[in-house]
Amino acid sequence: MSAAQTQSRSVLAGIADDPLLEISGLVVETGPARRPIELLRSIELAIPKGARVGVVGESGSGKSMTASAILGVLPNGVRARAGTIRFDGRDLMTLPEREMRRIRGGEISLVSQNAVASLNPLMTVGAQIAKVCREHTGVSKQEAWTRTVELLDALGIPEPDVRARSYPHHFSGGMAQRVAIAMALICSPQLVIADEPTTGLDATIQAQVLEVIDGSVKASGAALLLISHDLAVIRAMCDIVAVVYAGSLLEYGPADEVLNRPLSPYTQGLIRCMDPPEGEIAFIPGRIPEPGTLGAGCPFAERCDRATDACRAQQPALRQLRPDHWVSCHHE
Amino acid sequence: MSSRVDERPLLELRGVRKTFAPRGRRARRTASAVAAVDGIDLALQAGTTTALVGESGSGKSTLARLIVRLHDADEGTITFDGQEIQALDEKAFRPLRRRVQMVFQNPLTSFDPSQTIGASILETMRLAPDDEPEQERLGRLLSEVGLSPRFAGLRPREMSGGELQRAGIARALSVRPDLVVMDEPTSALDMSIQGQVLELLADLQRRHRLTYLLVTHDLRAVRMMADRVVVMYLGQVVEEGPTEAVFGDPRHPYTRGLLYAYDLSGRDEERDRDVRIRGSLRTPRPGDVGCRLVGRCPLSADRCGEPQALAELAPGHRARCWRAAEGQIAGDRQPHATTDPTDLGELT
Known part of the structure; x- marks a missing residue:
């Protein structure tokens, strides 16, 4: 990649002197090169060191695709066409696979939605976690096992030395998610990506798992990128919120600001859906656009009650309207 | 929300119990039978919405399946519009089957992927024939759930989740039911779309005086829709009452x-x-x-x-x-x- 590209900075870079992770102008597409379908149109993101950033969006918004791009594991047939992903001074998009492999699971780790499916059913959970630890840190087998049991204990798994010798199918959903969290934390990563970590869990278990993520991330000092469709989860966990819609970042700012004084009409609608006024049923009219069907305008224009011709003609650039609070909207 | 109470509930359950025995010799030795639904009393008044709330393992889905008679109860009585349905054989139950319909959580898997939406709805609609020409009736049904007639020619894969769930509702309504049992009808939909479907359901209820049993873990949907809430835990009702009372002043x-x-x-x-x-x-x-x-x-x-x-x-x-x-x-x-x-x- 050219020097000009590696130096391109996100407009969001202004939030902290040197964000741990910074995504600028990321475009991800699929389909034939001559008629590509854009899955991510213009994603910007900044994660300061040790911060908790929540990415909220609905299906097709690109929130999980962004995580895949960061980890360099885009699905077959999907490619990044433009943009940079700066992590700790390096551009992840240009790193050779060998180095990416060191970063994945070591410096950046992932907690995915379906913990049981993400674990190897033929290995005890302790052996799996210890293996990750040995591969990235090179400690002895004994040391890796000791660390594993200690971590399981810290994450609230009863009888950790016994449970470490159990197989994934012996664990309930909530307990399996703790195991996945342990695997993500064992190498003391700088960034933990949690993609819908509690979706599909019962409410009482969800609250417990969020508490475990909260406590363990705090204790390790890692930054957290929490991806969720659930604003309530984001509100409870994050200090920065990014709102994505149909492959574009629409709003970014401090959680208090974005959730209590949202600037984007989409964020406003979403908050209303989550917490409708008494006796009212809230929704946003219309449907979520299919990838490849969007014109040059604002992706939300079709469903926005404030949309004008300008909105339909041109996608608004990100603008900083309040301190550390950016929005992509022609209004205000 | 209506506070009016009829003399006789449309649906009444008394002491309903359903036990699933472990399958296989080894399982029978090591595990005991689980009462998924353990002595439930429930009454649904016509034209109202009752929400059945609970986490996984609470028995709420089993109870819903008992009501539409996808399972038979081991004990207790289920009375629909004055008729005890457990005692009826399949043939005698058939006229009632039309009057109790179900809307499923995942609209994509509840439609035949190889058939058009129109063909799927027509297949169900023919169970309740009337004088109106089929195609006109189909068009009217689709427009009633907010879909244009062109959707009749689409296959499930070509539609969004929200549109499919509307089609699922149209299919349930095609036989003019009195009671609609809905198992997590909005849980698979996006946040901005869920309200659209709930609004549609509320509107259809007012127009056709439908009785709803809403089975869900989504307390937001319950707050918006339900007159009464029944909270289940491990097969039993632990609390029930008017929605405002249970949410505003929970006692269990x-x-x-x-x-x-x-x-x-x-x-x-x-x-x-x-x-x-x-x-x-x-x-x-x-x-x-x-x-x-x-x-x-x-x-x-x-x-x-x-x-x-x-x-x-x-x-x-x-x-x-x-x-x-x-x-x-x-x-x-x-x-x-x-x-x-x-x-x-x-x-x-």
């Missing part, structure tokens, strides 16, 4: 814990100690007769090992907990509000 520790778990923002140490549900679901052992929340409940005591009755706390508001019955649990924000005599006065 499980209901309180559930509401607390959803309210991710309002957490503090004191409430954590008094309200939070601990651990995870545990299957009761044979011979356990007491409250099933023992071990997870922050207020457990010896007396909880005794059988707990569903006690009436206010008109129509019942809870299965001796502490609630004695007025020890009152007011959501005051877990131990026993010192204030006015709180107790309301209960007796």
Whole structure:
């Protein structure tokens, strides 16, 4: 990649002197090169060191695709066409696979939605976690096992030395998610990506798992990128919120600001859906656009009650309207 | 929301019980039978919405399947519009099957992928023939759920989740049912779309005087839709009452814990100690007769090992907990509000 590209900075870079992770102008597409379908149109993101950033969006918004791009594991047939992903001074998009492999699971780790499916059913959970630890840190087998049991204990798994010798199918959903969290934390990563970590869990278990993520991330000092469709989860966990819609970042700012004084009409609608006024049923009219069907305008224009011709003609650039609070909207 | 109460409920369940026995020799040796639904009484008034709330393993989906008779109950009676359906054979039940319809959680898997939406709906619609020409009736049904006629020619894969769920509702309505049982009808939909479907359901209810049983873990949907709420835990009803009463003044520790778990923002140490549900679901052992929340409940005591009755706390508001019955649990924000005599006065 050219020097000009590696130096391109996100407009969001202004939030902290040197964000741990910074995504600028990321475009991800699929389909034939001559008629590509854009899955991510213009994603910007900044994660300061040790911060908790929540990415909220609905299906097709690109929130999980962004995580895949960061980890360099885009699905077959999907490619990044433009943009940079700066992590700790390096551009992840240009790193050779060998180095990416060191970063994945070591410096950046992932907690995915379906913990049981993400674990190897033929290995005890302790052996799996210890293996990750040995591969990235090179400690002895004994040391890796000791660390594993200690971590399981810290994450609230009863009888950790016994449970470490159990197989994934012996664990309930909530307990399996703790195991996945342990695997993500064992190498003391700088960034933990949690993609819908509690979706599909019962409410009482969800609250417990969020508490475990909260406590363990705090204790390790890692930054957290929490991806969720659930604003309530984001509100409870994050200090920065990014709102994505149909492959574009629409709003970014401090959680208090974005959730209590949202600037984007989409964020406003979403908050209303989550917490409708008494006796009212809230929704946003219309449907979520299919990838490849969007014109040059604002992706939300079709469903926005404030949309004008300008909105339909041109996608608004990100603008900083309040301190550390950016929005992509022609209004205000 | 209607407060009017008919003389006779449209659907009434009494002492309904359904047990699933472990399959296979080895399983039978090591595991005991689980009563998924364990002695449920329930009454649905015509034209109202009742929500069945609970987490996985609560038995809410089994109960829904018993009502549409996808399962047969082991014990108890299920009376629909004056007729006891458990006693009917398949042939005698058929006329009733039309009147009780179901809307499923995942609209993509509840439609035949190889057929057009129109063909799928027509297939169901033919169970309730009338004089109106089929195609006209199909077009009218689609427009009633907010879909243009062109959707009749599409296959499930070509539609969004919200559109498919509308088609699922059109299919359920095509046979002019009285009772619609909905199993998580909005849980698979995006947040901005869920309200569209709920709004449609509310509108259809007003127009056709439909009775809804809404089975869900989504308390937001319940708040928006339901007149009454029934909270289930491990096969039993632990609390039931008007929605405002159960959400505004929950009396069973499980209901309180559930509401607390959803309210991710309002957490503090004191409430954590008094309200939070601990651990995870545990299957009761044979011979356990007491409250099933023992071990997870922050207020457990010896007396909880005794059988707990569903006690009436206010008109129509019942809870299965001796502490609630004695007025020890009152007011959501005051877990131990026993010192204030006015709180107790309301209960007796």
